[in-house]
Amino acid sequence: MKKLNIVYIARSIIPSRTANSVNVMKMCSAFASLGHKVTLLAPFTKKLEEKGVNDIYEFYGVEKNFEIKKLFSPNIKFLKKKIYSFRCLNQVKKIKPDLVYGRDDIFAFYLTQKAGYKTIFERHDNFIDDKYRLDESIFKKFIKENVNNYKLITNTQKLKEYYCKEYNLKSEHVHVASSATDVPKDFDTIPDNCEKFRNTFNVGYIGKLAKMRGIEIIIKLAQNLPDMYFHIVGGNENDILHWKNESGNINNIVFHGFINPKETYKYRNLCDVLLAPYINADELFDYMSPIKTFEYMASKTPMICSDSKIIRETINENCSILVENNDINSWINALQKLYNDLEFRKKLIEEAYQYCLENFTYQARCKKVLDFIQK
Structure with a gap:
């Protein structure tokens, strides 16, 4: 397979104890271990980050085989997500990747797709909660404006069925990729x-x-x-x-x-x-x-x-x-x-x-x- 230049966009707080931040870091490292060039874009949110972490890669136990770019995400109600998404778009234009991939920030993916970059979005949930109303409307545009090329990754079969039914997606355009884990090299050491x-x-x-x-x-x-x-x-x-x-x-x-x-x-x-x-x-x-x-x-x-x-x-x-x-x-x-x-x-x-x-x-x-x- 051709080696790709991949930009992974996330809204996860990195470093933090959250499961989604672990998933993001592990995915980036795994893509890179397969020979692809990977750049992770994540928000700069110093107040929310885990304290006392000198080496982010070491904190997550991943190889330092991809680059992390932190983008300032101002704490302005109703605007911080939008500003962060446009900053992600600007970085993508500078990097010119073969693929934009990631989760959570649908507006960023809508913008990169609209700008002509091959963009794949991953979802681990639905849009039923009222706080996701705006995200859902953007997701519908994401699908509608790229009807021949869109692709969606879900983490369960049940979620795939939901998206196919609710948004009239073809089954072949949605792929189930279950969550994952590292395989340890050491099976003997105990605390x-x-x-x-x-x-x-x-x-x-x-x-x-x-x-x-x-x-x-x-x-x-x-x-x-x-x-x-x-x-x-x-x-x-x-x-x-x-x-x-x-x-x-x-x-x-x-x-x-x-x-x-x-x-x-x-x-x-x-x-x-x-x-x-x-x-x-x-x-x-x-x-x-x-x-x-x-x-x-x-x-x-x-x-x-x-x-x-x-x-x-x-x-x-x-x-x-x-x-x-x-x-x-x-x-x-x-x-x-x-x-x-x-x-x-x-x-x-x-x-x-x-x-x-x-x-x-x-x-x-x-x-x-x-x-x-x-x-």
């Missing part, structure tokens, strides 16, 4: 402060600590399985205080707090089993692509995951034990099965890891996106 857990059975969760994210399930598991240690990575001080109170401060739950993304692999290495308890996922997450599960599979750690339609878009019984959220006994039985059956655990690890390599790495995702564009 220095966790050496005391090396010879115990460790169960882990890495992610947000908001309600309905499944921490309730983990607390019940810890209460019923006192010989196992449950490690929860993520959340701020208030989140941790809340869940400690909810758990009654039992001694087999360990809250590690927020960990730099490049260091979380060590906590996955620590664990014998990883949990992805999405409570009522079908009701709460219309278009979720479960990044957590891809990270778990890539870590060569067996996983127990909530069973739901949206999870089954990408996950099946060959790579995870799927259980009903409301049946705590099923969660307990699944954990005990993985504790006792080493052959089953090994088989689950091997199948999940291979499935992840083929479908859910950032390089695999970027290849699929570029193949779609070529077609």
Whole structure:
């Protein structure tokens, strides 16, 4: 494939702890690792950025193989998005890329497409919320004014179906690219402060600590399985205080707090089993692509995951034990099965890891996106 000059436009705060900023940085690095020249455009928002970060690439754990250009985005109500989008257009005109790609800022993509640049837009949500009314009207123009060449990337099949139905898009013009993960090179190193857990059975969760994210399930598991240690990575001080109170401060739950993304692999290495308890996922997450599960599979750690339609878009019984959220006994039985059956655990690890390599790495995702564009 011809090597491309790609401009990736984002509105993500970089550096920050947000999942979308991680996705943006990883995608840019993956495009670059395939031999393409990549420039990331992101807003300059010093007050909102993560403090104490000296090296953005190191913070995200990505290779320094692409350029980041920060564009000033003034905090002026109703105007800041528009001003930022025009600044992106000016940068695109200077760079003259083969492809403009990215997410969130539809006005910037409308402008670059209108200026004659090949432009691909990625969506992870719909436009139903009232705050997206203006974005939706611009998206309709984006589609209408380039009826023969438009392309759209979604992260779930359900979202593709939504866009095809609501905006009369042809199926071949919309491509599903599930979210992705890095594949670690180190499967042995554990955190220095966790050496005391090396010879115990460790169960882990890495992610947000908001309600309905499944921490309730983990607390019940810890209460019923006192010989196992449950490690929860993520959340701020208030989140941790809340869940400690909810758990009654039992001694087999360990809250590690927020960990730099490049260091979380060590906590996955620590664990014998990883949990992805999405409570009522079908009701709460219309278009979720479960990044957590891809990270778990890539870590060569067996996983127990909530069973739901949206999870089954990408996950099946060959790579995870799927259980009903409301049946705590099923969660307990699944954990005990993985504790006792080493052959089953090994088989689950091997199948999940291979499935992840083929479908859910950032390089695999970027290849699929570029193949779609070529077609």
